[in-house]
Amino acid sequence: MNLSCQQAAQWLRDRDGFLILTHKRPDGDTIGCAIALCLGLRKLGKTAFVLPNEDATSLFSSYWGDTLAPSDFQPDTVVSVDIASEGLFPDSARKYKGKVELAIDHHPSNTGFAQNLCLEADKAACGEILYSILTQWFPVDAAMALPLYVAVATDTGCFMYSNTSPNTHRVAAALMETGFDAAAVNKRHFRTKSYVRLRVEARIMETMELHDDGAIALAAITLADRAELHATEEDLEDIAAFVGQLEGVRTSVTIRELEGGECKLSVRTGPELNASTVCGLLGGGGHAAASGCTIKGTVPQAKAAIMASIRQVQGS
C-alpha cells in the first residue's frame, strides 16, 4: 500500500519493536534517516534500533550514538529507509528480504519490495521525507536534526546539485533552527579531503590528455599509480566528478586500470554527445550524460578505443 507521510507517521505510531535497515555502501542519506527515525520512535516511547551495516565507513561513525541494534534483537516491525530494492540490502540485512513492512524512499525506481511504501520521488533526499514524518509527531530536536541535516546536505552535495529544491532549503533552515553545529558537519563532509585523495587528483592532472582544444579530457589512474600512492577504493570514490569540473571540458573520460588486464571507463558528456551511445559501442551503457564501459586492454588501448568510439558517434 502507498502511504503519505501523514499515513506513514500514523502507521509507525501504531506499531513497536522497530528495526531500521540502511542500504549497501551506506551514504549520509540512508544513515541519517535511520538514526533520526530511531530517535524519533524512541521519543514516542517505542523500542527502536538501526541494523548495523558492515559497509558503513568511519566518516559517519560519530553519528550512531546508541542506535545500533544488539545482535540478539528480535524486531516486530522492519522498516527500510532510502532503499530502492532488496538487491541493495547489505549482507547483514539479507534475512529480512520479504519481511520489510514499510519502505520510506525517494527513488522513483523503488521496486515496491515492501508491504507498504512511503515514496516521494520529487525529494532530493530521503531526509526531507523523514522530516515530514517526524514533524507529524513533534518539532524535531537538535539530536534528530543533526542526522537529518547530514542526510539532506550529503545527498545534494551541500545544496549544490540540481536535485536541490526550495523544500530542501526550507528543511535545512528548520533543522538548523534547533541549534546543532551545521558548520562542523559541512567541514567534515564537504571541506575535508585526505592527503592520498589529493595526491590521486594531482596525479590525474599531471597525466591528463586534452583533445579538441580542451573539449575532451582523458584522465587515468593506473594500478602503478594506486600502488605508489597507497590509494584505497575510498580514495578513488566519485573520481569522475573531479575530472568533470574542468572548465571548458564537454566530454570527460575517467579510466581506472583494474587487475586482470581490464580498464573501467566513466564517460560524462554535454548534450551534444550521447555518452550512452559512445559506451554502447564498447559494450557498456547508462545515461545520455553519464555512462560507463569496461575494456579489455591497457590504459593506452582504452584511450584509443574510447576516442575511436567518440569520433564514430560525432561523425554519425
Add this chain to the structure above:
Amino acid sequence: MNLSCQQAAQWLRDRDGFLILTHKRPDGDTIGCAIALCLGLRKLGKTAFVLPNEDATSLFSSYWGDTLAPSDFQPDTVVSVDIASEGLFPDSARKYKGKVELAIDHHPSNTGFAQNLCLEADKAACGEILYSILTQWFPVDAAMALPLYVAVATDTGCFMYSNTSPNTHRVAAALMETGFDAAAVNKRHFRTKSYVRLRVEARIMETMELHDDGAIALAAITLADRAELHATEEDLEDIAAFVGQLEGVRTSVTIRELEGGECKLSVRTGPELNASTVCGLLGGGGHAAASGCTIKGTVPQAKAAIMASIRQVQGS
C-alpha cells in the same frame, strides 16, 4: 542615520536617479546585490544604474544585463552595497567619496562613511538584506532572484561556511521558488575549476612538506611554478583554502614567492595554536585562526622561518 530594512525601502521609494556602487575586487555578493537593487528600483518606475567596476571578472559578466550606467549618467542618489569603507571603493567610484547617501551592508566593520546606513551584521550575505528590502515592495521575480541567489550562495560557499544561518536557507528557498536555474549558477561558481588552477593545486600537492605526522603542512607556489603553469592572480585566489582542506592538518602554511626576493605567507591554525602570534613574530598578524606575514628571502628560507616561529609559540 541607521535605517532598518523597512525604513531603507521607504527611503529608496522616496528618491530617484540612483547610482549603485560595488566594492573593489567585486565578488558575487556586491555584484548580485547591485543588480537586484537596480532591477527592483526600475520596477518601482525609478531610473537606476550600477556603476561599472573595472575589477569585475568574466565570471560574473552574464549577470549584468542592461544595468550598467552609461559614462554620462548623472545620479541624484548614490547608494553602496556590501561596501564596508571608502577605502574599498574601486577607482571608478573615487569621485563619489563623501557622497554616498545610503550604504546597505552586512560588515560589522562598516565605518559609517554614508549619510545613512542599513546594516545587519548577523547576515551571512548582503544579499539577505537586499531580499528583505525588495520584498517590502513586491515579491521578487526570477530576474531579481537570480543575482540575489548568486550573492547569497557565493558569500556562504554554497551554504557551506559557518556564516550560513537558517535565514540564509529560507532566503534561498524563496528565491528558488521563482524558478531561475539555480543548478546552472551552482555549476558555474562551485563545480567548475580552470585547468591551470587544477595544475596549480596538483603542483602544491607534489611539493607539499608535512611535519609532525601530518599535523603541519607547508605548501608553496614559486615564481618558476607560476611561469611554467601560466598561472594568473585569479588562478591563485584563495589557494590557502585548498591547503586548509587537508584531513588531519592542524596548521597549514601556504607560501607564495613574490617578485623582489620576498615570500607572502598565509597561516591557518586550529584552536591550539594562535596564528596571529605565530605571524606576529615575523612582523605580520591577523586573526587567531588565520593570519599572514611577508618574509624577505627564498621559499626554503620562508619555510625555515615560519617553522621556527611555530616551534617558538608551541614551546611558550
